[in-house]
Amino acid sequence: MGKIVLYLAVSVDGYIADEQGGVDWLGGDGSQPDASGSYPDFYKTVDAIVMGWSTYHRIVTQLSPGSWPYEGRPCYVVTHRQQANQEGICFWNGELTALMDKLKAEYTGNIWICGGALVAGQLLKEACIDRMWLSVIPVVLGKGIRLFPDELPQALPLKLVDTQQSNGIVDLIYEKR
Template sequence: MRKIILNVAISLDGLIEGPNGEFDWCFTDNDYGMTDFLESIDAVLYGRKSYEVLMKMGPNPFANKQTFVVSKTLSGHADYTLLNGDVIEKVKEIRSSEGKNIWLFGGAELMTSLIEAQLVDELMLAVHPIILGKGKALFDELPGRLMTKLIASKTYPSGLVSTHYSINY
């Protein structure tokens, strides 16, 4: 079975975006393991807001991956498979299909729903050495504790710490 892996940049204070939705604080000076990660996946799962933000930046940098967008308001498009209705069941079907792992790109609401349904297998958090103070918290909406087990971690000269956890439901 494929794994669903949340891979996201996060600040020291647990935020995934600044107060105006910005993520200009994310380091881009190094690969930080992304090439290896991208080789391990063949699909990307987005919430509508995350997908729209990424598309405003230019062409889809992950166009060579199967793209799924969860939305109640978007209509279908040639560039992605739209998931609406019973999203949890549809994600279960995708997860049980043949293929490599699936990148849960975001956002926080989709991540919360999938964790509540016990569909997220691993967390890969790129912890940036910055405190944003205000913004959107990654785990703000979780209903309770989530136990994890460290798989790996790597510290970079920039101060970024890449962490990789499995989730123990």
Template sequence: MSREVILYIAASVDGYIAETDGSIDFLGGGIELVEEDTSYQMLMEKIDTVVMGRTTYDQVVNELSPEQYPYEEQMSYIITSHPDENSEKVIYTNQEPVELIQKLKEEDGEAIWVVGGASIIAPLVEAKLIDTYILTTIPTILGKGIRLFNEFNGPVNLKVEEVYVKNNMVYTTYTNK
């Protein structure tokens, strides 16, 4: 049985995941935390593996959660051309995203969460290796920044599974057809 690969990510209305300088300060814009949102907790209950690029990893450990690595319970694969020393739960690899995900999908385990930028996401989208897309639209138009999807050979047709609004954000879940 093949493991599910999930892209769970937030983007601006115009499709940016970060500002030009890499900052994600916009993620707080326009959000009204009045309703309990359990989507992240539900994701974390489904996964045992996290795959991200080095830029995202550095942002997590240096800015977002410098006191404690938030994915200590999961196996983390960091795709990088500048590997550090591996630990029990953090593996640095220079494998291409498609090759790594294909290998992980065939191993025993729970779902795999793809975190991070377009250089990791685009090849996986093009290879149709992402099973579930959970996109949160932040009610902000950036005008420029780092795009969620780089150019790739498409199209990739998806099926809309669920759409809802919570805390002034739109959550859309798609699956590969």
């Protein structure tokens, strides 16, 4: 059975994007410019990817137009839009928890929640996230798109299972208790 893993970069003050959804601020402090960080090793553990429409749209129009960066991994885009599936990309407009149940049963590796504050927030509210891997970027944005929703129905106790550091970026890896 797969694990649902929220793996995201976040500013020191808890934002995953600036006010326009931009991520130009992602990067370390320059102390280890050749360091690859945790992403390459994490990505090797990923069996499937889940993201919201805004994340998908930013990838295909700005971050990687013309070249899908997750080739070879099935990707599920959570959206209310009626969109035709593409090779390797399924547009999901059903219940998010039903998708998580389906993917956990289908895959043995990690199911990566790649982006979207709305997707992450809904999964947090439903206590569906098994592991939270936050790469804290050394920047304070002051405003933008927050990772966590304003309200959760209850506290979500976590257990710190690992930390990593590279180029000024600190990875905090938690599992739900």
